[in-house]
Amino acid sequence: QKEVEQNSGPLSVPEGAIASLNCTYSDRGSQSFFWYRQYSGKSPELIMFIYSNGDKEDGRFTAQLNKASQYVSLLIRDSQPSDSATYLCAVNPKAAGNKLTFGGGTRVLVKP
Amino acid sequence: DAGVIQSPRHEVTEMGQEVTLRCKPISGHDYLFWYRQTMMRGLELLIYFNNNVPIDDSGMPEDRFSAKMPNASFSTLKIQPSEPRDSAVYFCASSPRTGFGYTFGSGTRLTVV
Numbered sequence: 001q002k003e004v005e006q007n008s009g010p011l012s013v014p015e016g017a018i019a020s021l022n023c024t025y026s027d028r029g030s031q032s033f034f035w036y037r038q039y040s041g042k043s044p045e046l047i048m049f050i051y052s053n054g055d056k057e058d059g060r061f062t063a064q065l066n067k068a069s070q071y072v073s074l075l076i077r078d079s080q081p082s083d084s085a086t087y088l089c090a091v092n093p094k095a096a097g098n099k100l101t102f103g104g105g106t107r108v109l110v111k112p
Numbered sequence: 113d114a115g116v117i118q119s120p121r122h123e124v125t126e127m128g129q130e131v132t133l134r135c136k137p138i139s140g141h142d143y144l145f146w147y148r149q150t151m152m153r154g155l156e157l158l159i160y161f162n163n164n165v166p167i168d169d170s171g172m173p174e175d176r177f178s179a180k181m182p183n184a185s186f187s188t189l190k191i192q193p194s195e196p197r198d199s200a201v202y203f204c205a206s207s208p209r210t211g212f213g214y215t216f217g218s219g220t221r222l223t224v225v
Contacts, residue, residue: 032211043203043216044155051211088155090213098143098210099168102155 003027004091006103013110019076021087021106026070029094033065033072036088038105044088048074079110116217118204124223130192133220135204136185143207145214146179146189150200161187194224 005024013019025033032051036044050056050063050072062075072091076083086105093101117136125131137144145160159169164181172179176195181187191198201221205214 032213034213043219046213046215049213092211097160097167098162098207099157099160100214101157104154 002103003093003101004089004103006087006089006106008104009107009109011106011108013076013079013108015079015081015110015112017079019079019083019108019110021074021076021089021108022071023073023089023091023103024071025089025091025093025101027091027093028067028070030067030070030091031094032092033063034090034092034100035061035063035072035074036090036102038086038088040085076108079108081110081112084108084110116204116206116215118202118217118220120220121218122221122223124225125194127195127224128193129224130190131194131198131222131224133189133202133204133222135187135189135217137187137204137206138208138215139185141206141208141215143209143214144181144187145205145207146187147203147205147216148200149203149219155203158189191222194222196224198222199224 035048038044048063050065056063060077064073088105089103090100119134146158158171161181179189201219203219204217207214
């Protein structure tokens with residue numbers, strides 16, 4: 001089992017709809033969770049982080065964390081073509097210091 | 113702040129040659145990370161430093177890879193000798209402290225022929 005798992009996609013979403021991305025992790029003691037966006041040929045860019053169970057909203061993005069079920073999700077509301085990118089989930093496992101483990105990413109395509 | 117600065121942006125070299133990648137982290141960030149990204153393996157942590165000291169190098173593939181951080185504003189990743197399977201995008205990232213996520217540099221695309 002991979003430490004951090006994501007569906008590779010592509011996730012095809014009509015413009016204006018909600019994109020829902022999921023990520024599961026294996027280390028139950030993981031402390032902090034991050035979502036990065038990576039455009040083709042570019043570097044990953046941090047868009048959200050969450051530490052506690054529940055929802056965290058930032059603009060059109062909502063991160064959801066459920067530590068009991070070991071999953072974290074990202075919702076993108078009112079999806080725009082500019083949201084087309086690969087979204088990487090990253091987890092800070094317990095006792096890993098400041099080391100993040102990344103999932104393989106989910107490619108999102110927003111169609112006008 | 114100019115962000116994390118990496119050089120060169122692209123590097124094409126012949127098998128067997130030495131390659132040196134460079135990184136300048138964001139000022140004040142105590143952590144520096146070297147990652148490698150390929151289509152097959154995704155983002156893999158190679159090594160990271162805290163206050164210029166290597167903390168975890170378990171991801172360094174083999175003895176051909178070495179990394180140094182002589183001061184808080186500069187780090188190098190060296191591959192000697194390089195092999196075609198080293199072809200990848202190498203990212204440097206920095207972080208102010210645990211739990212704050214990373215800021216990535218623009219990356220170095222390495223091609224070994």
